Amino acid sequence: MNIVFLHRKESVVLTAIDIINELGIQGLSTKELAKRQGISEGTLFKHFRSKNEIILSVLDHFAKYDKDIFESCTKKNLKPSEALLFVADSCASYYENYPAITAIPQLYEFLAHDDELGQKLNQILDFRAQSIKQIIEAAQASGELRQDVDSQILLHIIIGSFRNICFNWRMQQNNFSLRERVVLTLRTVLQAFSSNHE
Amino acid sequence: MNIVFLHRKESVVLTAIDIINELGIQGLSTKELAKRQGISEGTLFKHFRSKNEIILSVLDHFAKYDKDIFESCTKKNLKPSEALLFVADSCASYYENYPAITAIPQLYEFLAHDDELGQKLNQILDFRAQSIKQIIEAAQASGELRQDVDSQILLHIIIGSFRNICFNWRMQQNNFSLRERVVLTLRTVLQAFSSNHE
DNA sequence: AACAGGTGAGCGAGCGCTCGCTACCTCTGG
DNA sequence: CCAGAGGTAGCGAGCGCTCGCTCACCTGTT
Numbered sequence: 001m002n003i004v005f006l007h008r009k010e011s012v013v014l015t016a017i018d019i020i021n022e023l024g025i026q027g028l029s030t031k032e033l034a035k036r037q038g039i040s041e042g043t044l045f046k047h048f049r050s051k052n053e054i055i056l057s058v059l060d061h062f063a064k065y066d067k068d069i070f071e072s073c074t075k076k077n078l079k080p081s082e083a084l085l086f087v088a089d090s091c092a093s094y095y096e097n098y099p100a101i102t103a104i105p106q107l108y109e110f111l112a113h114d115d116e117l118g119q120k121l122n123q124i125l126d127f128r129a130q131s132i133k134q135i136i137e138a139a140q141a142s143g144e145l146r147q148d149v150d151s152q153i154l155l156h157i158i159i160g161s162f163r164n165i166c167f168n169w170r171m172q173q174n175n176f177s178l179r180e181r182v183v184l185t186l187r188t189v190l191q192a193f194s195s196n197h198e
Numbered sequence: 199m200n201i202v203f204l205h206r207k208e209s210v211v212l213t214a215i216d217i218i219n220e221l222g223i224q225g226l227s228t229k230e231l232a233k234r235q236g237i238s239e240g241t242l243f244k245h246f247r248s249k250n251e252i253i254l255s256v257l258d259h260f261a262k263y264d265k266d267i268f269e270s271c272t273k274k275n276l277k278p279s280e281a282l283l284f285v286a287d288s289c290a291s292y293y294e295n296y297p298a299i300t301a302i303p304q305l306y307e308f309l310a311h312d313d314e315l316g317q318k319l320n321q322i323l324d325f326r327a328q329s330i331k332q333i334i335e336a337a338q339a340s341g342e343l344r345q346d347v348d349s350q351i352l353l354h355i356i357i358g359s360f361r362n363i364c365f366n367w368r369m370q371q372n373n374f375s376l377r378e379r380v381v382l383t384l385r386t387v388l389q390a391f392s393s394n395h396e
Numbered sequence: 397a398a399c400a401g402g403t404g405a406g407c408g409a410g411c412g413c414t415c416g417c418t419a420c421c422t423c424t425g426g
Numbered sequence: 427c428c429a430g431a432g433g434t435a436g437c438g439a440g441c442g443c444t445c446g447c448t449c450a451c452c453t454g455t456t
Contacts, residue, residue, distance in 0.1 A: 008435085024311030026224075030412060042414075043436045051412060109304030112369065113222030122369075149390075153383050160362030161355045168354070171310065171320075185351050192347075192390040206401085228446060240448075241402050249446060 009047050012037060013057045020058075021100035025110055028055075052116055059117070062104045063124045065094065070131045080139030081190050085183065087132065088162065092182040095166065099174050102166045129155060146195045154193065161185050207245050210235060211255045218256075219298035223308055226253075250314055257315070260302045261322045263292065268329045278337030279388050283381065285330065286360065290380040293364065297372050300364045327353060344393045352391065359383050 015036050019028045030051055034041040048054045069090050073083040095102050108125070111117040136154050139145040145154070162182060169178045213234050217226045228249055232239040246252045267288050271281040293300050306323070309315040334352050337343040343352070360380060367376045 024308055026308065026311065029410080031410080039435085040437050041412085042438070045413065046435060103307070106307030108365065109301070109368070110222055110224065110308065113224065125369075149386055150382075153379075153386055156362050156366070156379075156383055157355060157359045157387065160358035160360070162358070163362060164354050164358030167306065170307070171323075181351075181354075184348075185354055188347055188351055189355065227444080229444080237401090238403050239446085240404070243447065244401060 008037075009057065010061075012044070012047060012054065013061050016054055016058050017061070017100050017103065020107070021103040024103075025107055052114065055111070055117055056120055058104065059111075059120050059124060062101065063127075065090075066124070066127060066131075073135065079144065080135050080142055081144045081194075083135045084132070084139070084158070084190065085186060087135070088158075088182050088186045089179065091162075092179040096178045099170075102170055102178075105163055105166060106170070129159070132158065143195055145190070145193050149193060154189075157189060158186065161189065206235075207255065208259075210242070210245060210252065211259050214252055214256050215259070215298050215301065218305070219301040222301075223305055250312065253309070253315055254318055256302065257309075257318050257322060260299065261325075263288075264322070264325060264329075271333070277342065278333050278340055279342045279392075281333045282330070282337070282356070282388065283384055285333070286356075286380050286384045287377065289360075290377040294376045297368075300368055300376075303361055303364060304368070327357070330356065341393055343388070343391050347391060355387060356384065359387065 012033065016028060016033060019032055019036065023032070028051075030041050030044055033054070034044050037044070044054075048057070069087055072090075073086060076083075076086070078086055108121060111121045133151055133155050136145065136151045136158070140147045140151065162185075165178065165181055165185060169176065169181075210231065214226060214231060217230055217234065221230070226249075228239050228242055231252070232242050235242070242252075246255070267285055270288075271284060274284070276284055306319060309319045331349055331353050334343065334349045334356070338345045338349060360383075363376065363379055363383060367374065367379075
């Protein structure tokens with residue numbers, strides 16, 4: 001069990017993400033995965049009980065920084081609006097340096113049709129939605145954002161814009177700076193909904 | 199060739215959409231489709247050359263009102279902001295009365311990984327994006343919307359919010375009024391970005 | 397006679413996954 | 427000190443199954 005084998009599971013997960021990015025979830029087969037890893041298909045099942053377990057690991061990988069990012073917000077004592085920008089910037093920077101990972105948010109519906117995967121997905125999305133909603137409501141309480149707009153609607157706008165920008169970034173072969181556009185868009189939204197803009 | 203057979207193709211398309219809605223695109227097989235239609239698998243291929251052709255027909259069905267909706271806007275001589283609300287309202291009403299169809303916008307990435315389907319999808323999405331962008335720019339030109347915000351960013355916000363609301367509506371088993379939330383959200387956005395809000 | 401619609405067996409390919417096996421490492425007891 | 431036991435990683439054949447699709451054939455209408 002040398003250093004390579006120690007990281008086999010992690011390596012499989014990264015390869016799985018690459019395949020999903022290149023071929024779509026419909027191209028992720030255990031055969032293709034084993035081929036790219038340079039191991040036999042049987043070996044794959046020494047590390048994972050099933051293909052679903054591999055996808056669950058992909059989801060874990062996808063969400064592994066979530067807690068850290070939101071905890072950083074409270075530790076840093078950011079103003080709510082700055083916290084929102086920090087979260088978006090962190091996320092977008094990560095995605096920009098690892099474009100293949102943006103394939104995952106495009107799978108939500110696909111995953112939701114499987115019990116195990118859908119449950120995991122719900123946990124991840126609920127945590128994110130709740131965390132962002134809390135910041136939005138803090139921004140409204142502190143007077144940074146208008147209080148006459150339902151926080152749920154602001155959440156739709158912020159999350160929807162972000163995901164839509166990611167989708168367009170993929171469709172256009174990453175030919176603009178994801179980070180810049182995400183941050184610019186969020187700044188624009190925050191400014192448009194600020195309670196004291198003139 | 200009686201009245202039923204005349205509509206066989208259309209009927210297959212509707213059934214395909216139902217299956218995608220219930221089981222996901224991964225559950226759409228020619229076997230399942232034939233079973234639900236009460237015909238044999240072979241017969242299916244008398245009407246469609248391939249499964250891909252069925253999905254192409256699904257996309258045609260999905261987009262069949264697009265032109266009409268945007269043409270109505272010009273015919274009705276609506277103000278740009280009213281045109282945006284009209285488009286969103288038309289779309290959301292249609293979706294609310296036909297919830298299964300909301301499965302389709304969640305397939306974009308899946309479809310994009312196939313050459314034929316991806317091409318078709320691009321046509322549809324480009325047409326929609328261009329049409330809405332034109333209205334947004336008209337709204338900016340007429341002074342209804344702020345001119346210091348890139349129309350592309352407004353497009354991200356409007357389309358992203360809409361798609362995100364649809365996604366949430368599906369995840370929450372259609373337990374709120376899609377139409378109301380879509381219209382309310384768009385009104386909120388238009389008001390926040392209006393050039394003369396106080 | 398031509399043809400459109402329908403049947404159902406069945407093809408080859410690919411799927412997720414299992415199994416019996418080997419090779420090599422590490423730990424342990426006489 | 428080293429034989430043996432146990433564990434882990436890997437191999438590759440191959441299982442049972444489903445996939446999209448084809449084909450020879452049937453039937454009723456034009």
